[in-house]
Amino acid sequence: MGQEGGGASGRGRCVGRPAGAPKEDGPSGGQFEYLGTVAAGMADSTEVRELVYLVTGGCGFLGEHVVRMLLQREPRLLELRVFDLHLGAWLEELKTGPVQVTAIQGDVTQAHEVAAAVAGAHVVIHTAGLVDVFGRASPETIYEVNVQGTKNVIEACVQTGTRFLVYTSSMEVVGPNIKGHHFYRGNEDTPYEAVHRHPYPCSKAQAERLVLEANGRKVHGGLPLVTCALRPTGIYGEGHQIMRDFYHQGLRLGGRLFRTIPASVEHGRVYVGNVAWMHVLVARELQQRAALMGGQVYFCYDQSPYKSYEDFNMEFLGPCGLRLVETRPLVPYWLLMLLAALNALLQWLLRPLLLYAPLLNPYTLAVANTAFTVNTDKAQRHFGYEPLFSWEDSRTRTIRWVQAMEGSAR
Numbered sequence: 508m509g510q511e512g513g514g515a516s517g518r519g520r521c522v523g524r525p526a527g528a529p530k531e532d533g534p535s536g537g538q539f540e541y542l543g544t545v546a547a548g549m550a551d552s553t554e555v556r557e558l559v560y561l562v563t564g565g566c567g568f569l570g571e572h573v574v575r576m577l578l579q580r581e582p583r584l585l586e587l588r589v590f591d592l593h594l595g596a597w598l599e600e601l602k603t604g605p606v607q608v609t610a611i612q613g614d615v616t617q618a619h620e621v622a623a624a625v626a627g628a629h630v631v632i633h634t635a636g637l638v639d640v641f642g643r644a645s646p647e648t649i650y651e652v653n654v655q656g657t658k659n660v661i662e663a664c665v666q667t668g669t670r671f672l673v674y675t676s677s678m679e680v681v682g683p684n685i686k687g688h689h690f691y692r693g694n695e696d697t698p699y700e701a702v703h704r705h706p707y708p709c710s711k712a713q714a715e716r717l718v719l720e721a722n723g724r725k726v727h728g729g730l731p732l733v734t735c736a737l738r739p740t741g742i743y744g745e746g747h748q749i750m751r752d753f754y755h756q757g758l759r760l761g762g763r764l765f766r767t768i769p770a771s772v773e774h775g776r777v778y779v780g781n782v783a784w785m786h787v788l789v790a791r792e793l794q795q796r797a798a799l800m801g802g803q804v805y806f807c808y809d810q811s812p813y814k815s816y817e818d819f820n821m822e823f824l825g826p827c828g829l830r831l832v833e834t835r836p837l838v839p840y841w842l843l844m845l846l847a848a849l850n851a852l853l854q855w856l857l858r859p860l861l862l863y864a865p866l867l868n869p870y871t872l873a874v875a876n877t878a879f880t881v882n883t884d885k886a887q888r889h890f891g892y893e894p895l896f897s898w899e900d901s902r903t904r905t906i907r908w909v910q911a912m913e914g915s916a917r
C-alpha cells in the first residue's frame with residue numbers, strides 16, 4: 508500500500524554516499540509521569556492482558572517516554588521488551604508492575620540478537636537509531652545502525668511472524684534539503700524536493716523506505732506485515748540532551764545566550780510526551796485499521812508554537828533564568844557559514860588525534876536556518892490522534908525538568 512498523495516514523501520535522493528557507556532539514570536532522571544494527566548487512553552481494567560510489545564532503543568530520549576507511556580496507557584500489554592545497546596538502571600523500577608518488563612541488552616546491527624528479541628512479539632516499535640548530525644560517528648556506522656539495523660528488524664518480523672511494525676522516522680527524511688528550500692507549515696502531501704547529502708537524513712530516508720516497502724510482505728504463518736512510519740520534527744521535553752547543552756552553555760556565559768538565527772525562521776518542534784503517545788496510539792490502531800494505515804507516513808505534531816529554534820528554546824530557558832541577547836543575530840550569516848566551515852575542517856584535521864564535534868557545522872547551520880514546520884491532521888483523520896499534552900502542559904513539564912537540573916540559574 509502506498510502513501511496518500513505523492514508530496515513530502517521523503518522518497519527523495521541522497522547525494523553522495525549510499526548506504527557509550529551504560530546509562531545509570533533514565534535520560535529524564537525519571538522525573539516524568541503520565542498518569543493523572545488526561546483521561547484519554549487510560550488503562551481499562553476489564554481488558555485482557557495478552558500482547559507482547561518490543562521497543563528498540565527503549566532506553567533513549569524518546570524510547571524511555573514510549574516505554575513509560577505504553578506501561579501507563581496500553582491496557583492490553585502483557586509483556587514489554589525493552590531492547591537497547593545500553594540499558595538504563597531506571598528499568599528496574601518498572602519491573603514491579605502488572606506488566607512483565609524484559610530488559611534486553613542488544614545491538615540492532617546483529618541480526619541474531621534482533622531475531623531473538625522479536626520472536627513472539629505482536630508489535631515492534633523501532634526507535635533505535637544513531638542520531639548524529641555533529642560528526643561524532645562515521646557515515647558507515649550511521650548507515651550500519653540506521654539502515655542495516657532496520658533491515659534486521661524487518662527480516663526478524665518476517666522470519667518470526669510478527670505482524671505490526673512502527674518505525675520512528677524523522678522530518679529530516681523530507682527536509683530541510685541541501686538547497687535550503689523552506690517548508691512552511693506543510694503536510695505529508697506537500698510537494699518538496701527531498702534531496703540530502705548528510706549521512707543522518709540519508710540513512711533515515713533509506714530506512715523509512717525499507718519499512719514502507721515491507722508493508723504487505725508475508726510473515727511466518729502467511730499473514731501480511733503491516734508497517735508505518737512516524738516523522739517527528741525536532742523533539743523537546745524531559746531528557747533532551749541538546750536543551751541541556753544550551754542551558755549549561757547559557758550558565759557558562761553568565762545567564763546569556765546569543766541569537767544566531769533570525770527570529771523569522773520557523774522550526775518545527777514537538778513535545779516528547781505527544782510523540783510517545785502517537786507511537787502508542789499508532790501501534791494500537793495499526794492492528795485495527797491495517798488497510799488504511801499500512802504503508803503510511805505521519806508527521807508527529809502537537810500544539811507547540813511555530814518559532815525559531817532559539818526563541819522556542821527560550822520558552823523553557825527563559826523561566827530558568829537565561830535570556831537571549833539581541834533581537835537580531837549577533838554574528839552576520841556569512842561569518843557563521845565561515846565558522847561552520849572552519850569547524851568542519853578542524854574536525855577533519857583533528858580526527859586522527861581527537862573527536863572535535865561542536866554544535867555548529869554546515870549541516871546544523873543549514874537545518875537551523877531553514878524554515879521547516881508542519882501543519883497536518885492526517886494522524887487525527889487516520890487513527891484519531893489528539894495530542895495528550897497541551898502546549899501549556901508540555902511547556903510546564905519541560906521547564907520543571909530544566910529547573911531540576913543541577914546548577915539552576917534561578
Ligand SMILES: NC(=O)c1ccc[n+]([C@@H]2O[C@H](COP(=O)([O-])OP(=O)(O)OC[C@H]3O[C@@H](n4cnc5c(N)ncnc54)[C@H](O)[C@@H]3O)[C@@H](O)[C@H]2O)c1
Pocket residue numbers: 563564565566567568569570590591592593613614615616633634635636637638652656675676677678711738739740741742743
Ligand atoms: N531527537 C529528535 O529530535 C528526533 C526527531 C525525529 C526523529 N528522531 C528519531 O527518534 C529515534 C530516537 O531518537 P532519540 O532522540 O531518542 O535518540 P537517542 O540517542 O536518545 O536514542 C536512541 C537509542 O537507540 C539506542 N541505540 C543506538 N544504537 C543502537 C544499536 N546499534 N542497537 C540498539 N540500540 C541502539 C541508543 O542506545 C539509544 O538509547 C531515532 O530513530 C531518531 O532518528 C529523533
Ligand SMILES: CC(C)CCC[C@@H](C)[C@H]1CC[C@H]2[C@@H]3[C@H](O)C=C4C[C@@H](O)CC[C@]4(C)[C@H]3CC[C@]12C
Pocket residue numbers: 638640676677678679740741742749767768816866867870871872874875
Ligand atoms: C547555529 C547553531 C549554533 C545551531 C544550533 C542548533 C542545532 C544544533 C539544532 C537546530 C535544529 C536541530 C535539529 C532539528 O531539531 C531536527 C532534528 C531531527 C532529528 O531527527 C534529529 C535531530 C535534529 C537533526 C536536530 C539536531 C540539532 C539541530 C540541528
